[in-house]
Amino acid sequence: MIVGGRVLVGVAGLVLWQLAQWVLGAEWISGPVDVLQRMAEITVNGQLVRHTAATLMEAAFGFVLGGGAGILLPFALRLSPRLTAALDPFFAAALGVPKLALAPLLILWFGIGIFSKVVFVAAVVFFFLFFNTLAGVRSMEPRLAAAVRVFGGREWTVTREIAWHTALPYVFAGLKVALPRAISAAVVGEFIASDRGLGYYINNARAMADTVGLFTGVAVVTLLVLAIDAALERLQARSLAWRPLAREIGV
Amino acid sequence: MSPGRAVRDRITVAIAVLAAWQLGTLVFGAHWVSPPLATGQRLLQLLANGELRRHTEFTLAAAVGGFLVGGVPGALIPFALRRASRLAAILDPYFVAGYGMPKLALAPLFILWFGIGLASKVALVGSIVFFLILFATAAGVRGADRRLVAMARVAGASEQMVARHVVWPGAVPYIFAGLKISLSYAIGAAVVGEMISSNRGLGYLIQAASQDFDTTTVFAGLVALTVLIVVVNELVQTAERWLLRWRPVDAQPEGRLVTVA
Amino acid sequence: MSGAAPLLEVRGLGKRFEARAGRAEAFWAIRDLSFSVADREFLTIVGPSGSGKSTLLNLIAQIDSTTEGEVRFRDQLIASPTAGTLRPGWDRQFGYVTQDDTLLPWRTLLENVLFPLRVQNRLSTDMRERAAGLLHAVGLEGFERHYPHELSGGMRKRAALIRTLVYDPPVILMDEPFGALDAQTRTQLQEDLLRLWNLGRKTIVFVTHDIAEAIALGDRTLVFTRAPAHVHSEHAIPLARPRDVASIYTVDGFADLHAAIRKELA
Numbered sequence: 001m002i003v004g005g006r007v008l009v010g011v012a013g014l015v016l017w018q019l020a021q022w023v024l025g026a027e028w029i030s031g032p033v034d035v036l037q038r039m040a041e042i043t044v045n046g047q048l049v050r051h052t053a054a055t056l057m058e059a060a061f062g063f064v065l066g067g068g069a070g071i072l073l074p075f076a077l078r079l080s081p082r083l084t085a086a087l088d089p090f091f092a093a094a095l096g097v098p099k100l101a102l103a104p105l106l107i108l109w110f111g112i113g114i115f116s117k118v119v120f121v122a123a124v125v126f127f128f129l130f131f132n133t134l135a136g137v138r139s140m141e142p143r144l145a146a147a148v149r150v151f152g153g154r155e156w157t158v159t160r161e162i163a164w165h166t167a168l169p170y171v172f173a174g175l176k177v178a179l180p181r182a183i184s185a186a187v188v189g190e191f192i193a194s195d196r197g198l199g200y201y202i203n204n205a206r207a208m209a210d211t212v213g214l215f216t217g218v219a220v221v222t223l224l225v226l227a228i229d230a231a232l233e234r235l236q237a238r239s240l241a242w243r244p245l246a247r248e249i250g251v
Numbered sequence: 252m253s254p255g256r257a258v259r260d261r262i263t264v265a266i267a268v269l270a271a272w273q274l275g276t277l278v279f280g281a282h283w284v285s286p287p288l289a290t291g292q293r294l295l296q297l298l299a300n301g302e303l304r305r306h307t308e309f310t311l312a313a314a315v316g317g318f319l320v321g322g323v324p325g326a327l328i329p330f331a332l333r334r335a336s337r338l339a340a341i342l343d344p345y346f347v348a349g350y351g352m353p354k355l356a357l358a359p360l361f362i363l364w365f366g367i368g369l370a371s372k373v374a375l376v377g378s379i380v381f382f383l384i385l386f387a388t389a390a391g392v393r394g395a396d397r398r399l400v401a402m403a404r405v406a407g408a409s410e411q412m413v414a415r416h417v418v419w420p421g422a423v424p425y426i427f428a429g430l431k432i433s434l435s436y437a438i439g440a441a442v443v444g445e446m447i448s449s450n451r452g453l454g455y456l457i458q459a460a461s462q463d464f465d466t467t468t469v470f471a472g473l474v475a476l477t478v479l480i481v482v483v484n485e486l487v488q489t490a491e492r493w494l495l496r497w498r499p500v501d502a503q504p505e506g507r508l509v510t511v512a
Numbered sequence: 513m514s515g516a517a518p519l520l521e522v523r524g525l526g527k528r529f530e531a532r533a534g535r536a537e538a539f540w541a542i543r544d545l546s547f548s549v550a551d552r553e554f555l556t557i558v559g560p561s562g563s564g565k566s567t568l569l570n571l572i573a574q575i576d577s578t579t580e581g582e583v584r585f586r587d588q589l590i591a592s593p594t595a596g597t598l599r600p601g602w603d604r605q606f607g608y609v610t611q612d613d614t615l616l617p618w619r620t621l622l623e624n625v626l627f628p629l630r631v632q633n634r635l636s637t638d639m640r641e642r643a644a645g646l647l648h649a650v651g652l653e654g655f656e657r658h659y660p661h662e663l664s665g666g667m668r669k670r671a672a673l674i675r676t677l678v679y680d681p682p683v684i685l686m687d688e689p690f691g692a693l694d695a696q697t698r699t700q701l702q703e704d705l706l707r708l709w710n711l712g713r714k715t716i717v718f719v720t721h722d723i724a725e726a727i728a729l730g731d732r733t734l735v736f737t738r739a740p741a742h743v744h745s746e747h748a749i750p751l752a753r754p755r756d757v758a759s760i761y762t763v764d765g766f767a768d769l770h771a772a773i774r775k776e777l778a
Contacts, residue, residue, distance in 0.1 A: 001337075002337065002340045002341055005337070005338075005340075005341035006341050006344060006345075008341075009341055009342065009345065010345075013345075028363070028364060082260065085257060085260065086257070086260035086261055086263065086264045087264060088261075090261075090264060090265075090268070097473075097476065097477045097480060098435070098436075098438065098439030098440075098442055098443070098476070098480070100355075100439060100442070100443045101439065101442050101443070101446070101454065101457065101473060101476055102473070103443075103446060104446060104457050104458045104460070104461030104462075104469060105457075105461065105469050105470075105473065107461060108283075108461045108464065108466065108469060109283060141614075143610065143612060143614050144614050144616065146575050146600070146614075147608065147610070147614035148627075148631065149575070149600035149601065150573055150574075150575065150600045150601035150606065150607070150608045151601060151604070151627070151628035151631045151632065151679065152600075152601055152603065152604050152628070152631055152632050153631040157631055161616070162616070165616070165618045168618075180351065180353065181353075183353070184353035184355055184356060187353065187355070187356050188355050188356075188358075188443055188447075191358060191359065191446075191447045192446050192447060192458065199356070202356070202359050203359050203447070205359075206359040206360075206362065206363055211363065214359055214360060214363060215360075218356055218357060218359075218360060221353060221356045222352045222353070222356070225351060225352055225353055226348055226351055226352060229351045
């Protein structure tokens with residue numbers, strides 16, 4: 001019954017979308033029919049693959065770079081609680097600055113090629129993962145650590161076994177949020193200055209008054225991100241099976 | 252650790268950051284890394300000639316405008332859907348999809364529709380804030396203490412009164428948490444929208460300077476943006492403390508874990 | 513007690529906690545605390561809450577440092593203000609069972625029980641058999657693949673117990689281990705503990721605030737004062753073993769002992 005309702009709403013949405021094109025005009029809105037047609041076209045002529053690959057590459061490299069650093073750093077910081085405490089207010093300030101605002105600076109430094117986007121994505125992803133992982137590491141129960149030490153476990157064992165497993169749900173929460181954001185950041189970076197990628201395709205379409213291209217590009221990005229979201233949900237549910245409730249941390 | 256030592260440690264780190272910044276200038280050259288002093292001077296310049304104020308106003312207007320345009324419906328819909336649980340269930344995956352999709356990717360679309368002025372930025376910010384507030388409020392409405400609701404009904408309260416006197420106050424902390432996050436996102440989104448296409452705003456300032464290879468202004472703009480956000484966050488924190496003074500300190504519903512991209 | 517040297521000796525032990533945020537002033541949790549424990553003795557310690565009993569165990573287990581006095585194990589100085597860095601567990605000589613079970617929530621029951629051996633690099637077929645035997649002894653056989661949150665409180669407590677027994681430390685410290693359990697489960701656990709102890713007599717130092725428990729389990733019991741805690745008195749427990757924990761109240765001599773200790777704690 002509810003599924004039926006959802007299908008109904010979905011179909012109604014598509015119909016309204018197509019109607020909007022007819023009512024408001026094709027220069028303002030491209031309906032699902034035109035979009036699908038264009039998607040088929042650019043799949044065939046290889047444009048879709050080329051641009052998607054560029055964006056995904058930027059996102060992937062940046063994700064690995066920023067994510068790796070963001071996950072490992074809090075564990076390294078465990079070695080010096082004093083340094084961590086001293087850095088605290090700067091973390092808060094860094095948290096507030098929109099990392100996306102760094103795009104022009106990075107493009108200034110690294111040009112409009114892929115590299116600037118990779119660094120950009122890395123910066124965005126780093127902060128997500130760093131703060132989530134840090135929260136996870138901090139939430140470690142000291143009693144568990146004490147018990148392991150009594151068995152004869154050394155600091156490395158405490159970090160690897162307890163800090164890591166305690167932080168894992170937080171890391172996952174961070175990864176879940178960061179991966180789609182990585183793609184989003186890559187696209188935004190391409191908006192600002194690029195010569196290829198889905199963001200370039202979208203912005204270029206706008207500049208050339210190619211409304212269909214614009215809608216198509218946005219549709220591709222949306223589908224890509226939503227697909228990744230869904231895949232991550234499934235992955236998370238499986239690997240956190242030991243938890244009493246698959247509770248999400250953070251947003 | 253004593254508070255004195257913490258403050259001293261932080262000052263040490265601040266100095267270290269400035270020193271590292273200066274070092275960056277020395278290593279990479281003033282063209283790539285604008286020195287702290289020059290950056291500060293440019294900031295003062297921009298303040299003095301009113302430019303900084305003009306751009307900041309634009310960005311804030313976009314942020315606040317989008318905040319209201321997106322936030323008000325976002326806050327109201329969960330209340331409207333409170334009694335229509337089937338409809339809410341039907342719409343749920345669409346809301347989740349809308350939340351998950353990258354709204355920033357829509358920026359060119361909004362520019363196509365609304366031009367490069369304030370309106371397109373408001374639309375962009377609004378689309379982002381809408382979903383943030385929607386989910387935050389939904390969490391708050393759902394979390395309404397059933398016992399309190401039952402008690403109110405038993406005492407004879409109408410649905411409207413229940414909504415106003417029990418559900419709403421219970422949802423406020425959640426909404427507030429959403430507001431806090433949204434405000435940062437709002438400014439960030441406004442800035443990004445300006446970078447993509449605009450003629451005013453802090454984002455425009457930074458982007459235009461970048462295209463002119465005016466590194467000093469880029470740095471100055473970023474510093475100004477950081478200060479703006481820190482100040483806004485402080486104001487929001489203060490407002491929250493005042494509005495939610497009845498709550499025990501520990502009972503904040505999450506909040507700080509999500510970072511702003 | 514035989515004339516042999518005590519296994520564990522505490523002399524003039526003292527622990528002072530400094531003033532901190534949330535604590536207005538420094539205070540002595542324990543001061544001038546002295547007692548000894550013989551090999552294979554089951555010593556219980558009873559005292560009012562907050563009387564530094566947990567602190568004492570933390571000091572012996574080398575999780576916290578002493579302010580004054582010393583702890584000697586097998587006539588070797590293992591803890592004193594000048595003794596150098598702490599070695600938690602003192603090379604696996606001490607086991608420590610606390611009130612909240614510190615099982616690793618992300619590991620199965622079997623993994624948890626084997627964990628100390630893994631940490632100590634002693635996972636062998638013999639050891640695995642030993643673990644299996646212990647699991648069987650406390651009735652946890654068949655639950656090896658369960659996660660802690662799938663087990664009841666009593667089962668988790670048993671798991672924590674055999675996790676400590678599996679690496680065979682000569683001394684086991686227990687800090688109100690059954691305090692969080694309901695009365696019936698608690699009695700069962702007490703019986704399990706005595707049964708396990710019978711199989712391979714270890715030295716146990718068992719802290720509790722429950723006088724009945726202290727008498728039912730121990731060979732000897734020490735009564736502690738409030739903070740700054742020291743030994744107020746000591747009572748030998750002449751009740752015959754094996755003991756029936758469930759009906760200990762009816763045993764001759766229990767009532768008098770109970771009354772006497774209760775008076776001292778008042």
